[in-house]
Amino acid sequence: MNILYTDDTICAIATAQGGAIGTIRVSGKEAITITDKIFTPVNGVSLSERKPYTLTFGHINGENSEIVDEVLVSLFHGPHSYTGEDSTEISCHGSSYILQQVMQLLIKNGCRAAGPGEFTQRAFLNGKMDLSQAEAVADLIASTSAASHRMAMNQMRGGFSRELSQLREKLLHLTSLMELELDFSDHEELEFADRSELSQIASQVEEVINGLVQSFSVGNAIKNGIPVAIIGETNAGKSTLLNTLLNEERAIVSDIHGTTRDVIEDTMNIKGILFRFIDTAGIRDTSDTIESIGIERSFQKLDQASIVLWVIDSTEAETQINALKDKIIPRCEGKKLILVMNKCDVTPGTETLPDKGTHFPDNNCVETISISAKRRNGITELQELLVKAAALPEVTQNDVVVSNVRHYEALSHALEAIHRVQDGMSIGLSGDLVSQDLRECLFHLAEIVGGEITNDEVLGNIFKNFCIGK
Numbered sequence: 001m002n003i004l005y006t007d008d009t010i011c012a013i014a015t016a017q018g019g020a021i022g023t024i025r026v027s028g029k030e031a032i033t034i035t036d037k038i039f040t041p042v043n044g045v046s047l048s049e050r051k052p053y054t055l056t057f058g059h060i061n062g063e064n065s066e067i068v069d070e071v072l073v074s075l076f077h078g079p080h081s082y083t084g085e086d087s088t089e090i091s092c093h094g095s096s097y098i099l100q101q102v103m104q105l106l107i108k109n110g111c112r113a114a115g116p117g118e119f120t121q122r123a124f125l126n127g128k129m130d131l132s133q134a135e136a137v138a139d140l141i142a143s144t145s146a147a148s149h150r151m152a153m154n155q156m157r158g159g160f161s162r163e164l165s166q167l168r169e170k171l172l173h174l175t176s177l178m179e180l181e182l183d184f185s186d187h188e189e190l191e192f193a194d195r196s197e198l199s200q201i202a203s204q205v206e207e208v209i210n211g212l213v214q215s216f217s218v219g220n221a222i223k224n225g226i227p228v229a230i231i232g233e234t235n236a237g238k239s240t241l242l243n244t245l246l247n248e249e250r251a252i253v254s255d256i257h258g259t260t261r262d263v264i265e266d267t268m269n270i271k272g273i274l275f276r277f278i279d280t281a282g283i284r285d286t287s288d289t290i291e292s293i294g295i296e297r298s299f300q301k302l303d304q305a306s307i308v309l310w311v312i313d314s315t316e317a318e319t320q321i322n323a324l325k326d327k328i329i330p331r332c333e334g335k336k337l338i339l340v341m342n343k344c345d346v347t348p349g350t351e352t353l354p355d356k357g358t359h360f361p362d363n364n365c366v367e368t369i370s371i372s373a374k375r376r377n378g379i380t381e382l383q384e385l386l387v388k389a390a391a392l393p394e395v396t397q398n399d400v401v402v403s404n405v406r407h408y409e410a411l412s413h414a415l416e417a418i419h420r421v422q423d424g425m426s427i428g429l430s431g432d433l434v435s436q437d438l439r440e441c442l443f444h445l446a447e448i449v450g451g452e453i454t455n456d457e458v459l460g461n462i463f464k465n466f467c468i469g470k
Helices: 031-038 096-108 118-125 131-142 146-156 159-183 195-214 216-224 238-246 289-304 314-332 379-390 405-426 431-449 456-463
Strands: 010-013 021-027 039-041 055-061 067-076 087-093 226-232 264-270 273-279 307-313 336-342 366-370
Touching (some): 010 096, 010 118, 021 031, 021 096, 031 039, 031 096, 039 067, 055 096, 087 096, 118 131, 131 146, 131 159, 131 405, 159 195, 195 216, 216 405, 226 238, 226 289, 238 273, 238 307, 238 379, 264 379, 273 379, 307 379, 336 379, 366 379
Parallel strands (some): 226 273, 226 307, 307 336
Antiparallel strands (some): 010 021, 055 067, 067 087, 264 273
8 A cells, every 4th residue: 555645535434244334434635525426415405515523314326316325424524534634424224235335436436445544544644643643543443351442542542642752852852952062062161961960861761761661561461462371291181271261162172192283372351351372282202293393382382471371180290290390390480380280070089289399499480270171160260360370450541551562662772772872971972972872762762653754664564454444
């Protein structure tokens, strides 16, 4: 999609198929005129004659003046619209045939079908929102939990932008003082910038940027789900546990060892927290090449996980722990490990939980629970343990949390730049070199909200992932 602004009038179906009502959005300088060509209001007053922000009832005219559908048309005048342009929204019945007929009529009369994210792209290009707010629109649509919704809503309403604006003001003040010195560099006795004040401002900026960078681990977990690796020996009940947690037959369950040969992933919302469960191939010694690849992938997913569910057959607990602890425990450093003693229904009342102190030196990060994945015994308690292990802070709509990888990378570069500024001032580096690092910090912060420094390739990569109609 060409990211450069065009004055075409665009249209798109903005609602998912299958609903009772469907909405088609139209935006551009000819939006009202083109909609008027295919729409007959019941009161006889054309859209071009009506006041903005009104609803008009009427019908869409097809070929040979036949009525396609009875509709409501919403009217918006630029710049006070989502895109900043004249816009209409046609609400009709949700039939895919009706929606396509209306789209064809609009295109025949001068519209162009919009590309992915083109409405939001125009809102950005017309100054209705900055780039971070535009990206939040996609995050809001994709939100799957209360926390991810609150996080996206804060960003869309400008919470992140305000934080960056305050940082920018401090950096500009710092830069202006430094560069004023450079303008009078031939007067060595003049020093417009109090270096202690500059150091204090730089420390304040560094603290805020560092806090935003550190928040990414929480934001990423909220947005994409906390990765939970389900590991253990073959036939310990890993796939059964996955199916039980998800309430569906997601993985094949069999008494045959080595049934699961590749990782299976799915997500579930537990008490407002999104978890990404990863069922892995059973770990055992094998000469089967395909199964060996699956086991290697199991260890890769274990390394990537934040929480590890080590599923153990409770009737063989000591044997299985001793067989795998040297392979699993070293990889669990810094993670939450939950020993899931499965199959407690096979020999009820005889299973024993292993002594954590014997097998796990850092047993503060280890929890144990006895369950029956097949009978669903202990699953509620396991879910509570997962929520506890996630340890996510409560996120409100006023909290600024970074969840976008592009923003994280830009902030990380800005943090490196401000660290160079601090180091430069501490060793008495010349003002022109310190100013260069200050400008670089400003540049990376500006990358987040967009502007003159944002190139077409970056914009194209952002908006291509939007849904059509938004």
